[in-house]
Amino acid sequence: MAERISQIGEFGLIRRLKDLLLKEGVAGRGVVLGIGDDTASFIPRSGQEVLVTCDSMVEGRHYLPECISPHDLGRRAMISNISDIGAMGGAPLYALVSLGLRPKTADADVEEMYRGFLFEPNPFHASIIGGNITSVGDSPFIDITLLGEVPEGRSLRRSTARPGDSILVTGFPGRSGAGLRLLLEKKGTEQVEDHPLVRKYLVPGHRAFAGRAIALSGLATAMIDTSDGFLGDLGHICEESGAGADLEQNKLPLKQDLIDAARAFGEDPYELMLGNSDDYELIVTCPPENVTGVITALSEAGVESISEVGKITPFAQQIRLIGGDGSERRIEPKGWDHFG
Amino acid sequence: MAERISQIGEFGLIRRLKDLLLKEGVAGRGVVLGIGDDTASFIPRSGQEVLVTCDSMVEGRHYLPECISPHDLGRRAMISNISDIGAMGGAPLYALVSLGLRPKTADADVEEMYRGFLFEPNPFHASIIGGNITSVGDSPFIDITLLGEVPEGRSLRRSTARPGDSILVTGFPGRSGAGLRLLLEKKGTEQVEDHPLVRKYLVPGHRAFAGRAIALSGLATAMIDTSDGFLGDLGHICEESGAGADLEQNKLPLKQDLIDAARAFGEDPYELMLGNSDDYELIVTCPPENVTGVITALSEAGVESISEVGKITPFAQQIRLIGGDGSERRIEPKGWDHFG
Numbered sequence: 225m226a227e228r229i230s231q232i233g234e235f236g237l238i239r240r241l242k243d244l245l246l247k248e249g250v251a252g253r254g255v256v257l258g259i260g261d262d263t264a265s266f267i268p269r270s271g272q273e274v275l276v277t278c279d280s281m282v283e284g285r286h287y288l289p290e291c292i293s294p295h296d297l298g299r300r301a302m303i304s305n306i307s308d309i310g311a312m313g314g315a316p317l318y319a320l321v322s323l324g325l326r327p328k329t330a331d332a333d334v335e336e337m338y339r340g341f342l343f344e345p346n347p348f349h350a351s352i353i354g355g356n357i358t359s360v361g362d363s364p365f366i367d368i369t370l371l372g373e374v375p376e377g378r379s380l381r382r383s384t385a386r387p388g389d390s391i392l393v394t395g396f397p398g399r400s401g402a403g404l405r406l407l408l409e410k411k412g413t414e415q416v417e418d419h420p421l422v423r424k425y426l427v428p429g430h431r432a433f434a435g436r437a438i439a440l441s442g443l444a445t446a447m448i449d450t451s452d453g454f455l456g457d458l459g460h461i462c463e464e465s466g467a468g469a470d471l472e473q474n475k476l477p478l479k480q481d482l483i484d485a486a487r488a489f490g491e492d493p494y495e496l497m498l499g500n501s502d503d504y505e506l507i508v509t510c511p512p513e514n515v516t517g518v519i520t521a522l523s524e525a526g527v528e529s530i531s532e533v534g535k536i537t538p539f540a541q542q543i544r545l546i547g548g549d550g551s552e553r554r555i556e557p558k559g560w561d562h563f564g
Numbered sequence: 565m566a567e568r569i570s571q572i573g574e575f576g577l578i579r580r581l582k583d584l585l586l587k588e589g590v591a592g593r594g595v596v597l598g599i600g601d602d603t604a605s606f607i608p609r610s611g612q613e614v615l616v617t618c619d620s621m622v623e624g625r626h627y628l629p630e631c632i633s634p635h636d637l638g639r640r641a642m643i644s645n646i647s648d649i650g651a652m653g654g655a656p657l658y659a660l661v662s663l664g665l666r667p668k669t670a671d672a673d674v675e676e677m678y679r680g681f682l683f684e685p686n687p688f689h690a691s692i693i694g695g696n697i698t699s700v701g702d703s704p705f706i707d708i709t710l711l712g713e714v715p716e717g718r719s720l721r722r723s724t725a726r727p728g729d730s731i732l733v734t735g736f737p738g739r740s741g742a743g744l745r746l747l748l749e750k751k752g753t754e755q756v757e758d759h760p761l762v763r764k765y766l767v768p769g770h771r772a773f774a775g776r777a778i779a780l781s782g783l784a785t786a787m788i789d790t791s792d793g794f795l796g797d798l799g800h801i802c803e804e805s806g807a808g809a810d811l812e813q814n815k816l817p818l819k820q821d822l823i824d825a826a827r828a829f830g831e832d833p834y835e836l837m838l839g840n841s842d843d844y845e846l847i848v849t850c851p852p853e854n855v856t857g858v859i860t861a862l863s864e865a866g867v868e869s870i871s872e873v874g875k876i877t878p879f880a881q882q883i884r885l886i887g888g889d890g891s892e893r894r895i896e897p898k899g900w901d902h903f904g
Binding site for chain 1: 608654699
């Protein structure tokens, strides 16, 4: 019989998680105090800017427990934060994990989720140094704060793209969103958890090693990760940079599985590629003469697919899609509005 | 007609909150990037340890919206984090605020809550530099991560109390817990929101300025804030320090309003003083010869009531209550178990 949190209690659970972190986590560099006091603490390295971000996932909104294992859920929650640190060019260092859990949750599931939390930061030698656990009624949540570092002056923002810059994107945005749709449509009728698009949704991966390489290369002008969809995040770059963008439709990266899914949905695959989807790919802008260098840096960091898809323009917040026939169509970045 | 989040949308709300922070917040020292990019960032001061803590509040578990104004709720959520930074001897610097909100929540209420978030950090010149907003169904939550700093080597832990140390406590623990009980018992029948005990529960205050003064004085051996009740937190000190404690019952601080409430509840006031209550007072241990110095430092930091209540003993995790007649009684620290 699985033990539930209500049986071992908050402090019992915390003791088990501390043991798990000691055994399966890494010792974070510069950590003075980890879990167990009023705060954690660390000594930052000189010459480094400290990055900090937080992101939360709520059951029923960001994930369906019947569709994702606790381990994958833990990975996914950490990936979205690692991706944010990576999109600034940083390396993750320390995480704080705040959980809202049902009392009837099995202790073993929380431990598996913690193994998922460790899976992605461990290769960076990043560690979990703090957190909070509380009980909730109907809406369990995971809220992770991740700290990282980037050499002073090297971080890559979304506000610094310049007209004339080339726009590059890694991988194949849109696949995660298509995977979510597939999961929701087939749920209960068909086993789709192993479909490549669904896997991309459940455990999207991140580009933090590549993002760091780009920042350190000094070749790019702006960078962002795609968590609000390709168009939503390109829209963030345009809005913050006071610029626009022209996208060449036939250069937009489409993978066969997305084309197949679009056909099954009766949709235009380009709509799926551009629309809401959290793929955690990178959008990078750079002067045209740096494109080769950026592609080389991304390739050396292990990115297999890189597409140059268009140019930043001076037309504030106007994003246009240029067809193969030279036609121009204005498209609206929507982004993922949780309250929309 | 009040505007709801679902009407202005996630990004509309974020824009309003950014405006509010610009107008009513302070510019945090060393901040490179505030709200609006993939991460926030700052340049830490050399010679300082960075402290980081997080604490969450869930509607229905940690607060009842019908009993607390959005402004007080914001203050209270920030206080519990500031108290943790202060209990290490640190000064708060930067906050990240992660909210789970119902779509039907009024925008004006979120703005009022944000004014509450700013109320406590502003005097420290600490700023809100990031966060996250998501929609939830039935369990709105507030999860705050707070960063602070303390000069290297000066932080005061819970694990470093030594046998023979005197135990001091600020203020009158137990009043917040009694206020909560009063609120729950009288809710719907009597207006008790202005009762001093209820106010202490709703907006408990913090001792962060005093905590910092104690840490910088170098006179204390250990420190903790009382968020799990006096006995719960003294228990944390004893557990982490591998020590015990003898408390002199007639030195325990009792305020008349707690005595009156205990009588009305038909309870022993000492039980209320020792039990579950989040008052955010400080428990400080120090060698007996430093007691006068600690009291002076606390007084100079504005603490009006300080009590020396007992001694740390070598008997691991045994906390004893010594009666006026010399009788000894072992008491168990329970702490506030959210899953108990």
